[in-house]
Amino acid sequence: xxxxxxxxxxxxxxxxxxxxxxxxxxxxxxxxxxxxxxxxxxxxxxxxxxxxxxxxxxxxxxxxxxxxxxxxxxxxxxxxxxxxxxxxxxxxxxxxxxxxxxxxxxxxxxxxxxxxxxxxxxxxxxxxxxxxxxxxxxxxxxxxxxxxxxxxxxxxxxxxxxxxxxxxxxxxxxxxxxxxxxxxxxxxxxxxxxxxxxxxxxxxxxxxxxxxxxxxxxxxxxxxxxxxxxxxxxxxxxxxxxxxxxxxxxxxxxxxxxxxxxxxxxxxxxxxxxxxxxxxxxxxxxxxxxxxxxxxxxxxxxxxxxxxxxxxxxxxxxxxxxxxxxxxxxxxxxxxxxxxxxxxxxxxxxxxxxxxxxxxxxxxxxxxxxxxxxxxxxxxxxxxxxxxxxxxxxxxxxxxxxxxxxxxxxxxxxxxxxxxxxxxxxxxxxxxxxxxxxxxxxxxxxxxxxxxxxxxxxxxxxxxxxx
Amino acid sequence: xxxxxxxxxxxxxxxxxxxxxxxxxxxxxxxxxxxxxxxxxxxxxxxxxxxxxxxxxxxxxxxxxxxxxxxxxxxxxxxxxxxxxxxxxxxxxxxxxxxxxxxxxxxxxxxxxxxxxxxxxxxxxxxxxxxxxxxxxxxxxxxxxxxxxxxxxxxxxxxxxxxxxxxxxxxxxxxxxxxxxxxxxxxxxxxxxxxxxxxxxxxxxxxxxxxxxxxxxxxxxxxxxxxxxxxxxxxxxxxxxxxxxxxxxxxxxxxxxxxxxxxxxxxxxxxxxxxxxxxxxxxxxxxxxxxxxxxxxxxxxxxxxxxxxxxxxxxxxxxxxxxxxxxxxxxxxxxxxxxxxxxxxxxxxxxxxxxxxxxxxxxxxxxxxxxxxxxxxxxxxxxxxxxxxxxxxxxxx
Numbered sequence: 118x119x120x121x122x123x124x125x126x127x128x129x130x131x132x133x134x135x136x137x138x139x140x141x142x143x144x145x146x147x148x149x150x151x152x153x154x155x156x157x158x159x160x161x162x163x164x165x166x167x168x169x170x171x172x173x174x175x176x177x178x179x180x181x182x183x184x185x186x187x188x189x190x191x192x193x194x195x196x197x198x199x200x201x202x203x204x205x206x207x208x209x210x211x212x213x214x215x216x217x218x219x220x221x222x223x224x225x226x227x228x229x230x231x232x233x234x235x236x237x238x239x240x241x242x243x244x245x246x247x248x249x250x251x252x253x254x255x256x257x258x259x260x261x262x263x264x265x266x267x268x269x270x271x272x273x274x275x276x277x278x279x280x281x282x283x284x285x286x287x288x289x290x291x292x293x294x295x296x297x298x299x300x301x302x303x304x305x306x307x308x309x310x311x312x313x314x315x316x317x318x319x320x321x322x323x324x325x326x327x328x329x330x331x332x333x334x335x336x337x338x339x340x341x342x343x344x345x346x347x348x349x350x351x352x353x354x355x356x357x358x359x360x361x362x363x364x365x366x367x368x369x370x371x372x373x374x375x376x377x378x379x380x381x382x383x384x385x386x387x388x389x390x391x392x393x394x395x396x397x398x399x400x401x402x403x404x405x406x407x408x409x410x411x412x413x414x415x416x417x418x419x420x421x422x423x424x425x426x427x428x429x430x431x432x433x434x435x436x437x438x439x440x441x442x443x444x445x446x447x448x449x450x451x452x453x454x455x456x457x458x459x460x461x462x463x464x465x466x467x468x469x470x471x472x473x474x475x476x477x478x479x480x481x482x483x484x485x486x487x488x489x490x491x492x493x494x495x496x497x498x499x500x501x502x503x504x505x506x507x508x509x510x511x512x513x514x515x516x517x518x519x520x521x522x523x524x525x526x527x528x529x530x531x532x533x534x535x536x537x538x539x540x541x542x543x544x545x546x547x548x549x550x551x552x553x554x555x556x557x558x559x560x561x562x563x564x565x566x567x568x569x570x571x572x573x574x575x576x577x578x579x580x581x582x583x584x
Numbered sequence: 585x586x587x588x589x590x591x592x593x594x595x596x597x598x599x600x601x602x603x604x605x606x607x608x609x610x611x612x613x614x615x616x617x618x619x620x621x622x623x624x625x626x627x628x629x630x631x632x633x634x635x636x637x638x639x640x641x642x643x644x645x646x647x648x649x650x651x652x653x654x655x656x657x658x659x660x661x662x663x664x665x666x667x668x669x670x671x672x673x674x675x676x677x678x679x680x681x682x683x684x685x686x687x688x689x690x691x692x693x694x695x696x697x698x699x700x701x702x703x704x705x706x707x708x709x710x711x712x713x714x715x716x717x718x719x720x721x722x723x724x725x726x727x728x729x730x731x732x733x734x735x736x737x738x739x740x741x742x743x744x745x746x747x748x749x750x751x752x753x754x755x756x757x758x759x760x761x762x763x764x765x766x767x768x769x770x771x772x773x774x775x776x777x778x779x780x781x782x783x784x785x786x787x788x789x790x791x792x793x794x795x796x797x798x799x800x801x802x803x804x805x806x807x808x809x810x811x812x813x814x815x816x817x818x819x820x821x822x823x824x825x826x827x828x829x830x831x832x833x834x835x836x837x838x839x840x841x842x843x844x845x846x847x848x849x850x851x852x853x854x855x856x857x858x859x860x861x862x863x864x865x866x867x868x869x870x871x872x873x874x875x876x877x878x879x880x881x882x883x884x885x886x887x888x889x890x891x892x893x894x895x896x897x898x899x900x901x902x903x904x905x906x907x908x909x910x911x912x913x914x915x916x917x918x919x920x921x922x923x924x925x926x927x928x929x930x931x932x933x934x935x936x937x938x939x940x941x942x943x944x945x946x947x948x949x950x951x952x953x954x955x956x957x958x959x960x961x962x963x964x965x966x967x968x969x970x971x972x973x974x975x976x977x978x979x980x981x
Contacts, residue, residue, distance in 0.1 A: 464716040471718055486835050488719075494835045516841055518729035520722070520785040528720045530730070530834065530841070530966065538837035540966060542720040548786075553737050564718050576718035 119230045120270025120406060123415060124380040125165025127158050127242075127261040128367060128425035130545045130583075135255045137435040146368030148432060149244045149259040151441040152544055152562040155182040156192045157575065158261035159242035160199050160561040162373075164509065165419045166238065166263035167200060174267070175202055177228065177237035179221035181211035181372050183289070184244045186563075186573050195575070196240055199561055201473035201506050207234065215287070215337065215398030217241065218262075218372040223402055225266040226274050236267035243371030246442060248295040256340065257296075258368020260425075262376035271411035272383060272392065274404060278320035281400035282312045287339075305343050309397050313337065314350050316401035317393060321351075324405050328352035332390035332408075333382045337375050337397040338362035366426055372398075381422040386412055420584075428583045430545065459566045459574045474508035474559065474577050476537050485536035507559075508577055510534050514555040519548060531557055531579050544578040556582040587857040588675075591682040593811035593818040594803050594976070596625025599934040601766045602799035602922045610642050610696040610800075611652035617800035617927075618653055618692055625804040625814055629653050632804075633686040635660045638673035638693035639926035640962070649692055666962025667873065668826070669693060670929020671972025674803065675824045681805055693931075694800035695924035725793055727964035728876040729785035734841040735882060736787075739893045747787050749896045750877035751778035754791040754919060756905050757874060761916020763946040768797050768922035792877040797922025801930035803937075817941045822955060822975040823860070825853030829968025844879070846971035847886035847961060854973040855888075858955075863888040864910060869939055869949050870957040871932035873971075874917040883959070884912075911949045914939065925962075929972060932958035936976045954981035 132145040149158060159180055167175070178200070180193035193208035209224075211217040218241030225237035242261035247253025286308040287298050298304060313336065321327070334353045338344030341364045348359040360378045362369075370377055375396040382392055386408045395403040432438055439445045469475040469489070476487035481498040485505060492499050510533040517529035527543040529551070543551070544562055557579040564574045598620025600613050608616075622628060637649040637660055646660025663673035670693040677691045736746040755775055761767040773791060781790035811818040827849035832839050851863070860866045870887070874880035884895040889910060890903075898904060904912035915921060915935040918928060936956035938944050955977040963969035 459717050460715075464718070467716045467718070471716060485837065488835075490835065494830060494832060516730035516734050518722075518726040518733070518785050520726045520729075522723055523726070528722050528726060532837060536837055538834060538839075540720060540834050553733065566717055574716065574718055576716075 118270050118273035119226055119266070119268055120273035121264045121383070122236060122267040122270055122411070123166050123170055123265035123419070124383050124421070125162045125168070125263045125419050126377050126380045126422045126425055127161035127165065128422070129153055129158065129259055130428055130430050131432055132429045133432045133435070133438050137432070138255045139250045144365035145431070146255065147258040147260055147370070148438055148441065150545055152565065152578065153244070153259070154186045154563055155184045155242040155244045155261070156186050156195060157561050157563060158244065158259065159192070159240040159263065160196055162242065162261035162263035163196055163200060163238055163240045166265050168419055168509070170265065172200060172202060174235045175200070175206060175238055175265070176234035177207040177225065178202065179209050179211060179225055179237060179239045181217040181221040181239065181241040182243055183212055183215065183217065183372055185210060185212060195472065198468060198472035199508070213399070215371050215374070216396040216400060216402050217398070218376045219394070219396035219402035219404070222264060222266065222376065222404070223277060223279065226277070229266050229268060236265055239264045239266060239376070241373040241376045243373050245371050246295050249439065249444060253296050253298060256364070256369050258370045260367060260370035260373050260377055262373045262380050264376055264379070269411060270409055271415050272386070272406040272408050275391070275407050276320060276324040277402065277404045278316055278323060279400065279402045280312060280316045280319070282308065284308050284399065309339060309343060310347055310350065313347055313395055313397045313401045316403045317351055317395050320393070320403040320405055326391065326405060328358070330391055331358060331393050332386065333360050333392050334358050335360040335375065335378045335382050335392060335394045337395065338364060339369050341365070363422070363426065377422055383408070383412065384416065384421040384423060388412060424584070459572045461572065464574065469504065471576060473506050475504040476507045477502035478505045487537050487539045507533055507537055507539070508561070510537070511556060511558045511582060512579070514551065514553060514557055514579070516553065517543065517551045527551055529579065541577060541579040543580065545580045550581060558582050587823070588678045588682040588821050589823055589857050590820050591808050592678045592805050592821040593808045594805050594821070594933070594937055595811055595814040595818050596621045596623070596627065596804035597802065597934045597937050598624060599766055599801040599931055600799050602768045602797045602924060602931070604698045604768070605798040606698070608798065610648070610694055613696065613798060613800035614649060614652045614692060614694050617694065617802040618690065621690070621802040621804050627688065627804060627814070630656060631688050632658060632690045633688050634658055634680060635690040635692065636673040636677040637662045638669040638691070638929065639695055640664055640666055640669050641697065641925060642695045665970040665972070667875065667923070667925050667928060668960045668962045668970040668972040669926045670801070670931070671958070671960050671974055672826060672970070674929060674933065674974060675826055675972065677805060678821050678824060681807055684807070687810060688804065688806050690802060690804055691930060692800065692802040693927040693929055695926045696798050697796050697924060698798050722966070723785070724964045725785045725788055725876065727966040728878050729788050731841055731882065731965040732787055732878040735878065738840065738842045741896065743787050747779060747789070748775070749899050750788070750792050750881065751775050752899050753874070753877040753880050754778045757913050757917045757919035760906055760914050760947055761920025764915045764920065767916040767920040768795055769916070769920045788876055788878065794875050794918035795922040797924045799922065799924035799927045799931070801927045801934050803930055803933060819937050819940050819976050820979065820981070822977040822981060823854035823856070823858030824975070825850035825973040826971070827853070828970045829963065831968050833966050833968065841965055843882045843886050844961065844965065844969055844971065846969040847883055847959070850971040850973040851887045854975050858975045860975070866953055867910060867955050867957050868951050868953050869911045869914050869936065870959070871913055871915065871917065871935050872957070872959045873961040874913055874919050875923065877919070879961070880912070880917070887957070906947060906949065914944065914947050914949055929958070929960040932960060933974060933976060940976065940978050954978040
């Protein structure tokens with residue numbers, strides 16, 4: 118049966134206390150690191166989702182976000198390249214509203230149901246900006262989730278229903294930096310509460326499902342109180358049946374939110390459970406899933422929402438948040454580390470060593486080397502290598518250092534398990550945590566080369582293993 | 585393999601003060617260093633048949649040397665091998681003289697770094713000309729900090745003890761530098777000052793790092809059999825070595841990062857040519873590339889002055905101090921002279937040349953072996969190095 122075969126989430130390690138952003142909501146929200154964006158977060162969730170999956174059966178990659186780093190250039194293609202997928206994998210980018218994540222999910226379910234693809238990866242991420250000091254800024258959170266759609270489902274699709282709605286409630290024009298919202302009593306009564314409720318009700322009627330048949334209702338929740346109101350209006354008990362929105366610790370992760378909350382629900386689901394998933398944004402997509410025995414195989418094998426909520430570092434001030442989002446323009450350092458500029462040509466030439474982090478293994482002596490070589494450093498054999506993917510290997514920190522001209526961002530030699538060594542920047546780490554032999558894993562991040570060159574450049578960095 | 589031993593002689597040298605020369609241009613520095621060398625050798629610019637021009641960051645083509653000196657359409661070869669540029673240029677000039685192509689050759693190294701801030705060594709990729717630039721760039725001090733951490737870890741030296749050993753090297757070089765009127769820093773420091781100085785890249789502090797400086801140095805060389813026509817106390821080239829690494833610290837996953845292999849290779853080449861069996865006892869002095877104190881520490885071992893892992897015992901014993909068994913960096917080294925990259929190699933030879941002639945003033949060492957070692961080394965321990973060694977000696981050596 119067609120449904121969701123695997124899941125993965127990603128929440129940045131950084132949190133900011135909403136108290137630092139102004140008066141209003143309580144708790145914390147997640148903040149993408151200075152080297153993260155929606156693409157890198159989607160990659161992290163996707164890597165979680167496909168760990169221990171035969172990647173040869175993935176025939177499509179969908180990326181959904183309202184905050185893709187690119188207006189024109191496929192982030193889904195980057196994800197497919199990072200995952201080292203075949204070149205005939207179908208990629209597509211979904212955008213336009215916060216239901217883009219479920220729209221991608223629905224498209225994937227239908228394509229697999231039609232037999233056009235064996236498995237499709239759906240990754241959604243958002244890193245939305247609210248105006249500084251606004252309620253939006255406090256309510257938003259950054260994060261990503263990924264679902265794999267296939268036929269050996271851990272949660273099989275029973276039915277779905279979608280409605281569209283032409284409404285200005287929440288929007289961002291092509292010239293806007295920040296998300297706009299109309300007056301909230303109008304937004305909730307005429308938009309969110311009304312449309313989501315109607316979509317879910319139509320689905321339940323169509324599938325002849327009553328509220329008490331549903332183990333968990335996983336609803337898009339822009340505001341905790343409104344989420345409870347929506348659940349009540351559908352006769353769900355908010356205490357037992359409504360999936361926790363994590364608004365108090367993460368915030369509203371936008372396009373990623375319904376998929377992330379669905380992931381959280383699957384982490385706690387039992388075979389036979391029926392789950393309703395509903396998104397909201399210029400309409401609503403609603404789905405009814407039934408959890409199968411396949412769920413048992415997935416549990417505990419990948420990092421889910423709970424694991425990411427448990428690990429965190431708290432920003433010490435609001436200014437850091439503004440700097441990371443480039444909302445404060447800082448003077449250029451007099452000594453510019455990025456003396457050299459990014460090159461589209463060189464990035465393309467090196468795509469295999471950049472995106473899936475391919476090294477080479479010498480067929481003569483077995484030595485793994487990065488970057489790829491023509492002549493082996495150990496035995497001098499020429500052009501006798503096979504490419505090996507290194508990005509999913511863990512490693513140990515062999516040496517490290519940091520200096521003030523790089524704002525004390527550490528770099529270090531990482532020895533990878535199974536062989537190979539690579540010099541990487543370290544990220545999401547405090548200097549005090551660094552020590553020789555520290556276990557690290559690799560994470561795909563944005564590299565801060567000159568922004569005025571008009572390219573975002575990505576590469577792998579090392580970060581401590583925090584399981 | 586025919587070498588250059590005893591075939592090439594230095595008959596004149598010059599060196600500017602190494603300093604922040606706000607009031608001097610690159611050409612001013614070149615003129616000062618080269619005319620001191622011309623005067624020392626008793627030759628005129630028109631006598632020079634060919635020149636080798638060493639600079640890392642201060643100019644590309646030979647015109648940069650021909651223009652200030654008005655060298656008369658002679659062949660000028662520009663050499664760049666990072667911090668080993670000076671040694672590289674000198675060695676190539678020696679081969680040209682030894683093979684008989686030229687009788688009188690000028691080698692000049694100069695660098696003007698203080699006008700523009702600095703082009704940071706380490707920001708350009710030493711391996712590929714054009715890359716995606718995704719790999720992290722860093723300062724040399726970061727790479728040497730990692731060498732220090734690995735060295736201390738490998739030999740079980742607690743970091744605080746390691747820092748104290750390094751501080752003693754800085755104190756020694758500052759003591760020597762206080763007697764060198766051409767050094768940028770001519771001030772003695774205490775162990776406490778060194779240890780309490782600001783950290784640049786842990787565990788290296790301010791006094792573990794050399795300065796970036798303006799300066800120029802020059803040498804006039806000729807065939808050994810012609811040298812006596814110019815002066816009696818000429819200095820012979822006894823052995824040379826030049827070695828370049830292969831990016832092995834990153835590509836070779838079992839490389840230890842506890843020493844500098846290029847230093848070993850270059851010194852072994854020079855020792856073989858010069859016929860040196862026991863390097864600890866062969867030299868009256870050694871001027872080595874103390875860009876960071878940790879580098880000087882591993883050089884003691886790379887050059888065979890101390891057994892592996894035991895250089896700290898020699899530091900504690902004062903072996904390399906001015907009055908020690910083998911004085912190292914008698915002119916204050918890079919630590920006090922500062923580091924005008926392309927000039928530094930020729931500056932190391934200037935010190936050995938003056939010491940062998942007994943003209944080093946207050947910091948004069950005793951000349952018994954009649955030999956001194958010079959060394960510079962570019963690159964860093966995370967990428968690779970280019971290391972150059974030149975052994976100089978008097979006729980009797």
